[in-house]
Amino acid sequence: MATQEEVVDTLASLSIFADLTRPELEHIAHELDEQYFPQDQRVLRQGLSGSAFYIVLEGEAAAIASGERVNTLARGDFFGEISVLLGEPPTADVIAVRPLRCLVLAGERLEPFLVEHPRVAFRILQAEARKLRNATRRKS
Amino acid sequence: MSAERLGGDERPFPPGEYPVVIVGSGPGGLQLSYSLMRLGIEHAVISSDESAGGMFRRWPFFQRLLSWTKPYVQFERTTREFERYDWNSLLADEPQHRGLMTEIMDGTSNYPSRPEMERSLARFAERTGVRVRFGCTWLETRRDGERFVLVTSDGEYRCAVPVFAVGVAQPWRPSMQGIELAAHYADTRPANTYAGRRIFIIGKENSAFELATGFLPWARQLVLASPTPTKLSITTNSLVGVRARYVQPYEDHVIGGGGVILLNASIESIERNGDCYRVRTKRSDGSGELVFDADDVIAATGFTAPVRDLAALGVATVGRNRLPAQTALWESASVPSLYFAGTIHQASPGLRKHGMPSNSGGVNGHRYNGRILARHIARHHFGVDPERATLRAPDVIPFLLRELTNGPELWHQKAYLARILRFDAGRGIVDDGVWPLMHFLDSGSGDAIAATVEENAAGDIYPCLYVRRGGDVHEVLLPPNPLLDYRTADNERLLAEALGPLLSL
Numbered sequence: 001m002a003t004q005e006e007v008v009d010t011l012a013s014l015s016i017f018a019d020l021t022r023p024e025l026e027h028i029a030h031e032l033d034e035q036y037f038p039q040d041q042r043v044l045r046q047g048l049s050g051s052a053f054y055i056v057l058e059g060e061a062a063a064i065a066s067g068e069r070v071n072t073l074a075r076g077d078f079f080g081e082i083s084v085l086l087g088e089p090p091t092a093d094v095i096a097v098r099p100l101r102c103l104v105l106a107g108e109r110l111e112p113f114l115v116e117h118p119r120v121a122f123r124i125l126q127a128e129a130r131k132l133r134n135a136t137r138r139k140s
Numbered sequence: 141m142s143a144e145r146l147g148g149d150e151r152p153f154p155p156g157e158y159p160v161v162i163v164g165s166g167p168g169g170l171q172l173s174y175s176l177m178r179l180g181i182e183h184a185v186i187s188s189d190e191s192a193g194g195m196f197r198r199w200p201f202f203q204r205l206l207s208w209t210k211p212y213v214q215f216e217r218t219t220r221e222f223e224r225y226d227w228n229s230l231l232a233d234e235p236q237h238r239g240l241m242t243e244i245m246d247g248t249s250n251y252p253s254r255p256e257m258e259r260s261l262a263r264f265a266e267r268t269g270v271r272v273r274f275g276c277t278w279l280e281t282r283r284d285g286e287r288f289v290l291v292t293s294d295g296e297y298r299c300a301v302p303v304f305a306v307g308v309a310q311p312w313r314p315s316m317q318g319i320e321l322a323a324h325y326a327d328t329r330p331a332n333t334y335a336g337r338r339i340f341i342i343g344k345e346n347s348a349f350e351l352a353t354g355f356l357p358w359a360r361q362l363v364l365a366s367p368t369p370t371k372l373s374i375t376t377n378s379l380v381g382v383r384a385r386y387v388q389p390y391e392d393h394v395i396g397g398g399g400v401i402l403l404n405a406s407i408e409s410i411e412r413n414g415d416c417y418r419v420r421t422k423r424s425d426g427s428g429e430l431v432f433d434a435d436d437v438i439a440a441t442g443f444t445a446p447v448r449d450l451a452a453l454g455v456a457t458v459g460r461n462r463l464p465a466q467t468a469l470w471e472s473a474s475v476p477s478l479y480f481a482g483t484i485h486q487a488s489p490g491l492r493k494h495g496m497p498s499n500s501g502g503v504n505g506h507r508y509n510g511r512i513l514a515r516h517i518a519r520h521h522f523g524v525d526p527e528r529a530t531l532r533a534p535d536v537i538p539f540l541l542r543e544l545t546n547g548p549e550l551w552h553q554k555a556y557l558a559r560i561l562r563f564d565a566g567r568g569i570v571d572d573g574v575w576p577l578m579h580f581l582d583s584g585s586g587d588a589i590a591a592t593v594e595e596n597a598a599g600d601i602y603p604c605l606y607v608r609r610g611g612d613v614h615e616v617l618l619p620p621n622p623l624l625d626y627r628t629a630d631n632e633r634l635l636a637e638a639l640g641p642l643l644s645l
Contacts, residue, residue: 005315007460023367026406027424030368035489036458036465038473042582048615050493050555050596089615099456099474106495108597 007034010057011103014076016127019119031113032103037061037096044080044094051090053080053110059100065092072097081124084110153184153273155295160517161186163290164305165272166194167261167503168482168510171230172303173270175514178233179524184299185270186292188277192265193258194482195309201328202354205257206346206383207502208250211242223548227504228252230264231511237267251385278306281449288478301521303513304447304464305481308501312444312461318410321417322437325351334358340419340434342407344370348440349386352400356388363432364389365403367424377599378496405430410437445484453478463487468578469516470509479517485509490556490578494596498556508549508557512575531569533643536561537635539571540591541627544603544618549574550593558590558606563642577606585611587642605635609642 007029011017017025034057037043043061044051055078063071063079070092073079083090084107105113114121160176162169165187173185189197200206207227215221217239223231229241241260245252252260265272273294280291281302290297311324325347331354338361341348348364355362364370370390371381382390392398405421408429412418419432444461451457456474458465464480465473466488472478480487485500492498499505518524531539543559544550550557560572560580572588580590590606594617603626605616616638618631 021426023406023422023424023426027367027404030366033489034459036456036473038465038467041467041473045491045581047613048491048493048581049617050491050594052492052495101458104492106492106597108495 014055016055016076016078016120016123018123020117024117028117031109032105035102035104037100037102039096039099041096041100042093043096043100043102044083044090044092046091046093047089049089050107051080051083052107053084053105054078054094054102057101057103059096060098061094061100062097063092063094078124078127080107081110081128083107151273151275152271153186153276155292155297157298158182158184159299159522160184160301160303161288161290161297161299162303162305162481163187163278164194164307164482165189165192165265165274166196166305166307166482167230168194168307168484168506169272169303169305170261170265170270171507171510172305172481172514173272174230174232174264174268175511176517177268177270179514179518179526181514181518181522181524184297185272186276186278186290186294186297187272187274188293190274191258192262192272194261194305195307196254196257196261198254199309199326200254200347200350201325202331202350203254204249204385205251205254206385207252207504209239209241209245209252210250211239211245217242220548221546224546224551227502227552228257229260230503231507232264232268234268237264240264240267278448281453283453286477301477301479301517303479303481303517304445304450304484306446306484308443308445308461308463308483308486310444310446311439312442313439314441314460316407316409319439321410321412322439325438325440326443328438331355331358334436336360337435338416338433339363340365340417340432340437341440342366342437343440343442344368344382344402345440345442346382346386347442349382349389351438351440352389353386356392356398356400359399361399361401362389363401363403363419363434365405365407365419365421367404367406369404370402377595377597379499379502380495380497403430445480450475450478458487468576468582470513477521479513481510481513482506490576491581493555493594496555496595496597499552499554500556504552505556508553508574509576512557512573515573528573529571530567531561531571533569536569536589536639536643537632538627540589540605540635541603541631544591544593544626545624547574547593550591554601555592555594555604558592561589561591563587569643581606581613584608589639589642603631605638607638607642 008025011025061073160183162185209226213225218235244256277293282289288302311326335358341364344366373381389400392400393402404424408420417437421430454475455472456465485506558577562570562572588608594604595601600620602620603618
């Protein structure tokens with residue numbers, strides 16, 4: 001990711017930020033950090049406190065719980081929100097299976113961030129609802 | 141030219157073949173060279189500068205550092221514990237080479253001046269025998285099989301391990317319409333030349349506030365603008381945010397006087413308008429556009445690392461200012477055997493627990509990384525790994541509580557560096573020294589303990605241990621202590637419960 005404009009363009013292309021205006025996106029671009037993880041690097045660690053909220057910009061990651069791959073994460077997906085929202089350590093590891101670029105928001109910043117950007121909160125809620133529906137379908 | 145300026149023999153390290161080549165003679169390069177020397181690893185140090193000091197040969201602009209040294213605290217200046225109170229001296233094993241900054245400061249401030257810092261670094265090189273080939277500019281880089289070739293103004297250097305300690309001091313500007321019209325922080329003129337002028341500063345971080353503080357006696361109007369609100373270190377409970385030394389412009393703004401305006405807005409464009417500039421901004425809260433006429437526009441938008449052609453070699457970069465992405469041990473995340481040292485380590489963020497960053501951007505943090513990096517390079521690339529001391533089981537808990545209370549590495553690099561004890565079948569409990577916490581968590585499966593100091597966003601500072609047993613790691617959080625002394629009976633009991641099975645107590 002090179003210029004501020006490119007960062008903002010990338011944000012605009014992610015569904016959770018789809019409802020935001022350009023100034024709001026610029027604000028968000030300043031608020032989120034970018035992190036790069038080489039292949040096989042752990043991003044989220046099961047059982048450790050103080051984790052963060054991640055949005056995948058490029059690459060691929062796997063969520064691993066009890067040694068089993070439970071989810072695959074790619075561009076536009078996000079993770080870490082459940083442990084942050086519940087104030088509990090993550091229940092799975094997330095590992096980069098290809099070089100991974102993410103935007104990162106410190107756990108403590110997620111609540112004020114969502115309150116400040118209710119449309120982002122709505123989009124996240126929508127995505128969580130889809131996950132729940134899919135999990136319910138799989139079980140039924 | 142004095143011996144202090146040259147750091148030893150004149151023009152050492154002619155072009156040729158070396159096991160390790162370090163590029164840079166700022167604090168990062170000097171610390172790494174010293175630490176490699178102590179381990180007996182042959183290396184060359186080259187620098188385009190004419191003397192040691194790196195960015196401190198020029199900056200900070202207003203000539204006073206943000207990092208303190210307190211000479212009269214409870215510990216002797218020649219002790220390791222003193223390092224916690226001295227953010228500026230490089231690290232030496234010999235007591236007589238420790239705390240050098242205290243010899244140089246003139247007592248007018250606990251923040252050294254820029255020339256004092258420059259002198260301290262040169263003195264460290266001279267006293268410890270760190271040598272540098274000055275006036276040798278790294279120009280290009282290429283691979284030759286497993287080796288790296290560094291083309292310089294003096295000729296070619298070949299090595300198995302190059303380490304780039306080139307600082308984060310190359311002016312960086314974000315892309316925005318008309319940004320080329322703005323001066324950069326690096327081009328700021330003497331403060332009195334801004335007398336009576338309207339100054340528009342792009343940015344609201346430390347460098348912007350440093351300039352604003354310096355301009356307060358001179359400027360007619362000061363505007364500081366960026367999309368996000370100003371963060372203050374005293375409210376983030378960390379070094380994230382504007383440091384207390386530079387808060388005066390902030391106070392001027394919040395009390396509504398003094399001609400200082402802090403604005404949360406994106407910069408839409410900068411245009412010439414006769415003899416001055418017109419800056420169009422869009423407020424972050426969506427409440428519209430504000431237009432300013434300014435006599436000077438300064439981009440206090442930060443710096444990047446001058447990494448030349450490393451991207452073409454495959455070095456991945458990260459973040460707004462495109463620093464090289466690194467592993468927990470400061471190796472390029474995409475090009476094995478290529479390392480970085482010094483303030484570039486800020487792009488190896490570690491766990492960032494609770495959002496708290498490392499202090500690798502400052503000398504107080506990256507000097508410890510440099511020492512660890514030397515150990516890693518020696519062990520991993522050259523098979524040099526001096527034997528570590530062992531501990532008796534009954535001594536482990538007092539040792540850990542002492543380290544958690546006074547270990548300077550753990551205090552300067554909270555939740556980033558940790559003291560490691562390994563349980564070795566042959567040798568018993570081995571004090572493995574200090575390593576990055578992330579490296580500990582992601583490597584090895586043997587029984588071990590990592591002890592570190594952490595902080596959270598509420599400002600609590602507390603010890604945290606990571607206990608690995610049978611391949612699984614679990615956290616042991618100890619309570620905060622208002623006096624920051626964790627050597628309490630309660631903590632002894634808590635650690636005995638947590639570590640008892642490992643220690644067979």
